[in-house]
Amino acid sequence: MQVLLEKHDQEFIRKKNRMLAFNSIQHHHPISRTDIAKLSGMSAATVGRVVADLIELGLVKETDQISGGVGRKATMLDLDLESIMTVGIEVDRNLTKAALVDLSGRIIAEKQQVVDQNGKQLDVLIDLIVHMVTEMAAEQGIPLSKFVGAGVGLPGIVDPDQGMVVFSAQLGWRNISFVKMLEAKLNMPVVLDNDLKVKALGESSFHSLDGIPAESITALVSIGSGLGTALIMDQKIYRGSRNIAGEIGHSIIDPNGKLCECGKRGCLQTYITDLALLQEANQIREVRSLQELFQYMEQGEPWARSIIDRACSYIAITINNVVCAYNPNHIILTGKFIEDHPEMFEAVKLKLQEFVGEHFSGSFEMFRSKLGERSVMIGAAKLVLQQQIDYGLVHK
Template sequence: MFLISSEKRDQEYIKKKNQMLILEMIRKHRPISRAELAKRTQLSATSAGRIVGELMDIGLVKETDQTSSGVGRKATLLDIDPQSILSVGVEVDRNVVLAGLIDLDGKVVAERHQSIDRPSAQPEAVAVLIAGMVAQLAEAQGMPPSKLIGVGVGMPGIVDTQGGIVVFSAQLGWRNERFASLLEEKLGLPVVLDNDLKVKALGESSAGSMPDHGKTALISIGSGLGSALIMEGKIYRGAGNMAGEIGHATVDPNGKLCECGKRGCLQTYITDVAMLQEASQIKPVSGVNELFELMNAGEAWAFNIIDRACTYAAIAVNSVVCSYNPDSIILTGDFIDTNPGAFETVLGKVRDFIGEPFAGTFELKRSELGGKSVMIGAAKLVLQQRLDRGLHENR
């Protein structure tokens, strides 16, 4: 009995995987013939043809008027309407909520922004706000919200994605909040929650000039220090969805005390707070941008603080390279994104730190999606999960 059911489960799994594969191939290489599709997916012509038929039945794939060129029999080409499937991506940050309708190509079809403030940004109020934004987005598109395939939400903090729980978010002041089910009740749509950096990495890993990068790491430097890893196009989570919390990797057991209670964590050298604390020994500075201004005005002490932060950023890059051997690393966060020159300085230092076997094995890049990356990545996550489960189930 057990054998039969597990065999059945395997067959279902393979069927969904192949469906996803076909859909992704058509999306990437459209318009494409059935023969080319079979060749690219390495499925038999019969299997590929059957799956195409299923996808046509549910309206995701259509035949075009075009036919293939070149030698041999002319074949009708298949196409896909990227806007036939729209998912919603949401970013909840300490003072703003962004929500957007995102198509299969990861393009933003429509978006909305709403300011929030910490005392009123409680889970119930934020869920009501998001539900209202999603309804407005759908209405502006002239479609019922039920047509959307789901809502992905990226937020700062430790998130239990499987349980849909915000375990702890210092930025929002939330602890053990069952936010996914709360939002599902308001929306009547499936909701997936995740940490903002993880979905940001997912969004960036398939953005613009690097569509096929399977092994992307993202390092973010700003009010905190964190990283995330995409392996074979999926978020790598570790045992408790905390993989990538490099801010608390020890670099000096005799170093400064960190907010986590340990000494010499990597983030005690790099974050905004760490740099401003150092600066206060000379003079009070309002923010990291002012520190950059002082450096540019020739203040040697400001240069020293920033230069050391860049050195530790390069150490962070080196550690991630040695641990995961990614093919690209995206360096982002306020420190990098808002201060011209910071990226180039880190890039220069990375060359000094990277050892021989790793030299030239990866590309260090800036964010390509900027402020939209969490929103796009969150939408992509919900799309991935729906495709994994089989899109036709709820359509």
């Protein structure tokens, strides 16, 4: 039976099918239309149509290559790496990073600069970002017209629809129209989101290269200066009603616990963040960095071992609580605590046996980050790409 379609339904399906075809090409280029159809389950006619869309959007091109094998020869498709470029930007408390990212998610050039945001010189930061991007583009000989957009990930509560930073304790910002300010000087569309959300998007799309199916539910758990999670469902960021889903660092575990920066007591993050561990350590001895704390542990200091062991317990508890809430099938455990001390990943894994209940323990696999320190930039660039595929920010 034929179905009559509304315009918004048509749009929905077009986006979905375009993304499906683009992912097939991104993961298997060069590839023929026939093989896209095989991989994605779409019919030849639909593949033809959405590939035409992707070519029009400047994302995909036909190559000179012809498919091998028996049967009819077919023109191969590839990412149109020369046609379109994206920018990924990470703004953190002390460091601002920017990268030029191509359609395959590969970083072409990157720069970083120490900037102390507590000075609150927003103009300086905007100018710096514009400078970094234009300089890199010039160095690479890429005209600015090739950029379909820049994605920015930063810590705090972000309203992506309004392009606003609602509140960021780390940056000391409140109600900042960041997108408007940056677009005025950067001359390309800018999309903005919370750093962990774009990080999760970046990581999950790269993990999916390795065979994690697209329908998976991936929860990213990050432990560093803060504690947070982000959820990716159907390859999209789960935002909740105000884009603040995943702020599990502020879930309360002890109403009589330590005061948190948010003003409440006993938030989960008061047990695990860098600052919390250092505060504890300094009750015993002057310790200025996590690195130093780990050194004391390696030297056999029982108090250092106890602090780190307890942190691992609370990370395992965090994972249990994430699993109870979201029931994901994949968890990516990341953040400075894990990245700088990879042996902690295994330590946490051991703790899971104690803290994750029977019916959840087999329900997920846990991975480390694949993108490391570049994950926010790559994820922010991926967000630009998603918007380009969904809405066509820029038509070539």
